[in-house]
Amino acid sequence: xxxxxxxxxxxxxxxxxxxxxxxxxxxxxxxxxxxxxxxxxxxxxxxxxxxxxxxxxxxxxxxxxxxxxxxxxxxxxxxxxxxx
Amino acid sequence: xxxxxxxxxxxxxxxxxxxxxxxxxxxxxxxxxxxxxxxxxxxxxxxxxxxxxxxxxxxxxxxxxxxxxxxxxxxxxxxxxxxxxxxxxxxxxxxxxxxxxxxxxxxxxxxxxxxxxxxxxxxxxxxxxxxxxxxxxxxxxxxxxxxxxxxxxxxxxxxxxxxxxxxxxxxxxxxxxxxxxxxxxxxxxxxxxxxxxxxxxxxxxxxxxxxxxxxxxxxxxxxxxxxxxxxxxxxxxxxxxxxxxxxxxxxxxxxxxxxxxxxxxxxxxxxxxxxxxxxxxxxxxxxxxxxxxxxxxxxxxxxxxxxxxxxxxxxxxxxxxxxxxxxxxxxxxxxxxxxxxxxxxxxxxxxxxxxxxxxxxxxxxxxxxxxxxxxxxxxxxxxxxxxxxxxxxxxxxxxxxxxxxxxxxxxxxxxxxxxxxxxxxxxxxxxxxxxxxxxxxxxxxxxxxxxxxxxxxxxxxxxxxxxxxxxxxxxxxxxxxxxxxxxxxxxxxxxxxxxxxxxxxxxxxxxxxxxxxxxxxxxxxxxxxxxxxxxxxxxxxxxxxxxxxxxxxxxxxxxxxxxxxxxxxxxxxxxxxxxxxxxxxxxxxxxxxxxxxxxxxxxxxxxxxxxxxxxxxxxxxxxxxxxxxxxxxxxxx
Numbered sequence: 001x002x003x004x005x006x007x008x009x010x011x012x013x014x015x016x017x018x019x020x021x022x023x024x025x026x027x028x029x030x031x032x033x034x035x036x037x038x039x040x041x042x043x044x045x046x047x048x049x050x051x052x053x054x055x056x057x058x059x060x061x062x063x064x065x066x067x068x069x070x071x072x073x074x075x076x077x078x079x080x081x082x083x084x
Numbered sequence: 085x086x087x088x089x090x091x092x093x094x095x096x097x098x099x100x101x102x103x104x105x106x107x108x109x110x111x112x113x114x115x116x117x118x119x120x121x122x123x124x125x126x127x128x129x130x131x132x133x134x135x136x137x138x139x140x141x142x143x144x145x146x147x148x149x150x151x152x153x154x155x156x157x158x159x160x161x162x163x164x165x166x167x168x169x170x171x172x173x174x175x176x177x178x179x180x181x182x183x184x185x186x187x188x189x190x191x192x193x194x195x196x197x198x199x200x201x202x203x204x205x206x207x208x209x210x211x212x213x214x215x216x217x218x219x220x221x222x223x224x225x226x227x228x229x230x231x232x233x234x235x236x237x238x239x240x241x242x243x244x245x246x247x248x249x250x251x252x253x254x255x256x257x258x259x260x261x262x263x264x265x266x267x268x269x270x271x272x273x274x275x276x277x278x279x280x281x282x283x284x285x286x287x288x289x290x291x292x293x294x295x296x297x298x299x300x301x302x303x304x305x306x307x308x309x310x311x312x313x314x315x316x317x318x319x320x321x322x323x324x325x326x327x328x329x330x331x332x333x334x335x336x337x338x339x340x341x342x343x344x345x346x347x348x349x350x351x352x353x354x355x356x357x358x359x360x361x362x363x364x365x366x367x368x369x370x371x372x373x374x375x376x377x378x379x380x381x382x383x384x385x386x387x388x389x390x391x392x393x394x395x396x397x398x399x400x401x402x403x404x405x406x407x408x409x410x411x412x413x414x415x416x417x418x419x420x421x422x423x424x425x426x427x428x429x430x431x432x433x434x435x436x437x438x439x440x441x442x443x444x445x446x447x448x449x450x451x452x453x454x455x456x457x458x459x460x461x462x463x464x465x466x467x468x469x470x471x472x473x474x475x476x477x478x479x480x481x482x483x484x485x486x487x488x489x490x491x492x493x494x495x496x497x498x499x500x501x502x503x504x505x506x507x508x509x510x511x512x513x514x515x516x517x518x519x520x521x522x523x524x525x526x527x528x529x530x531x532x533x534x535x536x537x538x539x540x541x542x543x544x545x546x547x548x549x550x551x552x553x554x555x556x557x558x559x560x561x562x563x564x565x566x567x568x569x570x571x572x573x574x575x576x577x578x579x580x581x582x583x584x585x586x587x588x589x590x591x592x593x594x595x596x597x598x599x600x601x602x603x604x605x606x607x608x609x610x611x612x613x614x615x616x617x618x619x620x621x622x623x624x625x626x627x628x629x630x631x632x633x634x635x636x637x638x639x640x641x642x643x644x645x646x647x648x649x650x651x652x653x654x655x656x657x658x659x660x661x662x663x664x665x666x667x668x669x670x671x672x673x674x675x676x677x678x679x680x681x682x683x684x685x686x687x688x689x690x691x692x693x694x695x696x697x698x699x700x701x702x703x704x705x706x707x708x709x710x711x712x713x714x715x716x717x718x719x720x721x
Contacts, residue, residue: 006130011331013319021357053315056566060347062665068363078335080543081328082316082601 127534264395336664350412404435
């Protein structure tokens, strides 16, 4: 079965929760962004607390929850960024 | 309930006035109390740098109660930078000392003929000669004053001063306290300079009366629990406010190259995490009673000498001297920050002014012969640092730039107004409204001019997580809350949050520790307020007090001639970004018009003029203000 390799990028509180800034992960093809997020949550349970507030980007562009992923995509998990 | 200290620098007199409970309950402290005093006592149209202007330095009714975030004080006056109302806030150790020295607020009026400093010590106050400090940096002044009074313990004495920039009335001069804390915005340091007030120092350990000590302790304990739940607190501790720098670039919202772009390839090199991992950070510091420890301590011998006492860069400074000027040299940003602290200048305005000068240089509007041979190329750290010093000394091209981008652009002409990034004369902070619609609205309507701290930014409101029915934020009634939405839901959230944060500025607490980014709930703050004062204030009254201060500052600006015409955004911020996640999405004039209409409607203001109405002022229990505006024919019919 083929896989899609993507890079998960954690920003702000997501980086704290995941304990890393980025990591590579392999998803079963055809891959959706929701799969990548679920995999991230499973690997880093603390991320689940942020699930409702996290926004997603693919290669720096906003992505919907059911967006398709391809090899080499960078998926960014972005929690709220405030003022200050 | 407390006391006001009135200092007339022209006459050299100092008097104490009782502060009536009904005034405190209505106007609270900080922003609200200062707006009341300045609306009543300042005549419209005065020169902000003349002796007629007054400076109000204020704590609040919860001052000196130890809990996270309760370490702020306010400084308000007519702004010499903006077009009307001016306000600024600072942390550190000064706020409790104002209360423990026996006062709720100081009113500074008139102007001295010679440099003086004000010493307040346990209900007594005196003016002392400051000639020996004139011309000195804020660090030299603060250390000198502490030596003079024989007390260097910051738990006992706190000193606030201006540096050479304030003395020379750089229009965005800051007031520095505890060496690294700044009441930076709106040019309050220039007002001090115009009065030849070099500094004030507070010493004292007077006990502040509390109505119900047991209840108070219960609520303070609640704060300890709640603040740990704030989603922004741990990252703030770890990486400081600058920890968001790379996140903002990744999401296309990092002000870059004078707001020409939203992403910066050097963001990783200057972000808060790099400040930590590089070893530039040598410690974390805090304000009085705060467990968050978001303050940065930086230290270095090369490439620049950085003193650990003078403070490390926060987010605004990182972006203003970094991405905004295309500078990815973290050490030069740290140095620019410390130079600003020593000269006493707002780092946001100074960075925006430097970016403006770089664009003017690129366009040939500023030429090498005008800059004294300085090559103001983008990303040139040496040019940035030199320019900061020229501005602080009002030397050469620094004299023009010390006026701020609004006035400098008018003098330069040749189209410079197009890239002078200001609203109401105040330089725009480091947040990108093209990726946060409510931030655009905030920049436009803030009475102090472009401000990023009138309410929490858009990101928090997309999910239901931070909605609060008890505050009027009901998720099911407020659909369409994405970053780019700008309809009635988003504007309602802005209005509710504006009232809440206005109340925070009257209580003078740090919004970093308060809901939604910090964890302390407003109901807890209200509990502390009632336990401290013996009031039985409701949440509706609490929010009304915040709204009252908003009405007052708007009325203050109405008397100065400001209307809807000044509630605008710089044209560049309305054009689409060329890069990042928000590329091609403008903040069009139609969007701004719609948001303003909705905002005015929610406040009961006149949509045509943007002015408060008799009805809105009556609702805020400000009928006397309505009468005054009526006499001046400023009440919309």
